[in-house]
Amino acid sequence: MKLEDFWYVVAEARELPVGTVLARTVLGERLAVFRDAAGQPTALRDRCMHRAAPLSAGRVEAGQLRCAYHGWLYRGDGTVAQVPAEGPEQREVAGRCTRRYATLEQHGYVYVRLAEAPEVDHPPHALPSWGEPGWGRVRLQNRFANNVTNCVENFIDVPHTVFVHPGIFRSTRGQSIEATITREHGVVTVNYAGETDNLGWFAWFLNPGKQPIEHSDQFFMPNVTHVRYAMGPRRTFLITSQSVPVTDTETLVYTDLAYDYGWVTPFVAPIIRFQSQAVIDQDLVILRQQGDNLAHYGGGFANTPADIVHVLVESIRDALAAGEDPRQLPARSHSVKFYA
Ligand code: FES
Ligand SMILES: [Fe+2]
Incomplete structure (x- = not known):
């Protein structure tokens, strides 16, 4: 199993109307993303076969993509439909076909998969509550100057909130928090107990009735985190972040609230x-600073019991980087107590 086997978000569906082309990079691979003649998303390698101009600099004509340099025209399946310099006698075009990647659209996102024949067909993450009545949604995109592992760790890291987000998200109270942490089948789950009203200036809004808070965080291989807060029956907040590896040092995060x-x-x-x-x-600031320091000094972290969640996330990410299947890792379960 490898990172290329998974589906990654390349755009929100609304960013890709018919007739537009987007330039994206996933795992270092450059992509030109557009909708073909049937309106289906398509991703071609962003490199014209002719003289290597980026196809994303071209234009879409009736679901086909025309290179900006000498006008080669590509169909959605990657085959070349026209070479303008050949005039009316188009030569034999067999073999004129560029690299094309599998795409699909789900829950308002467009996904791409780089592996042609993945070892495991692992579908894109299903968004919780999608399609259920009564939910509101907000979507954000942010580009982090750090790798996917450090981004996903941040999104499910409780101890940093009192320092990075003082007052906004959470106030320092030295409150003890009990957590049970499990790793199973490529998923890390953290359930917190003992959180009450420690939510900073979100509190009036998130939890005006001071209901007991149910809080759980999850990581799903290879790149998805869920954060769930529930405060009584009609106050639920779900944050699903999909961290897309652009390069080893850059991550584009699609957040669904x-x-x-x-x-x-x-x-x-x-x-x-x-x-x-x-x-x-x-x-964004602290992760850019951390990424910069890692580039300078390399990795290696010091851990405490509160970091078990990170150690388990890293075990899954490391297995994937080594081409192994993280679902084969033994199930683990821990109870930890820490202060935040
Ligand atoms: S480089 Fe694309 S048509 Fe020449
Ligand atoms: Fe944070």
Whole structure:
């Protein structure tokens, strides 16, 4: 099993209307993404076969992509439909076919898969609550100057919140938090107990009734995190982040924030967008600084019991990087207590 076997988001569906072409990079592979004649998303290697111009600099004509340099025209399946310099007598075009990648559209995202014949067919992550009535949604995109592992660790890291997001997300109270942490089948799950009203200036909004908070975090191989807060029956907040590896040092994160706040749900999108982006802006800074230091000094971390969640995430990411199947790792379960 390898990283290329999985599906990665390349765009929100709304970013790819018919007739547009997007330039994207996934795992170092450059892609030109557009919709073919049937309206289906298509991803071609972003390199014209003729003289290597980027196809994403070209234009879409009736579902075919024309290179900006000498006008070669590509169909959605990667075959060359026309070479303008050959005039009316188009030569034999057999063999004129560029690299094309599998694509699909699900839950408002467009996905690409780089492996032609993946060892395991692992479908894209299904978004919780998608299609259920009563939920509001906000989507964000952010580019982190760090790798996927450090991004996903940040998104499910509780101890950093009091330092990176003081007051906004959580206030320092030295509150003890008990967590059970499991690793099973390529998934790390953390269930927290003992959290109450320690939510900073989110509290008036997230939990005005001071209900007991159910909080769980999950990591799904290779790149998805879920954060779930539930405060009573009609106050649920789900954050699903898909961390797409652009290169070894750059990650494009697609965040889907879904919320059910009862009757106020239709009105709160601007607040959710503003507050969530404010939190992410702070993470962008610390992760850029961490990434810069890792590039300078290399890896190697010091761990405490509160870092078990990170160690388990790293075990899954390391297995994938080594071409192994993380689902074969033995199941693990830990109970830890820490302070935040
Ligand atoms: S480089 Fe694309 S047509 Fe020449
Ligand atoms: Fe954070």
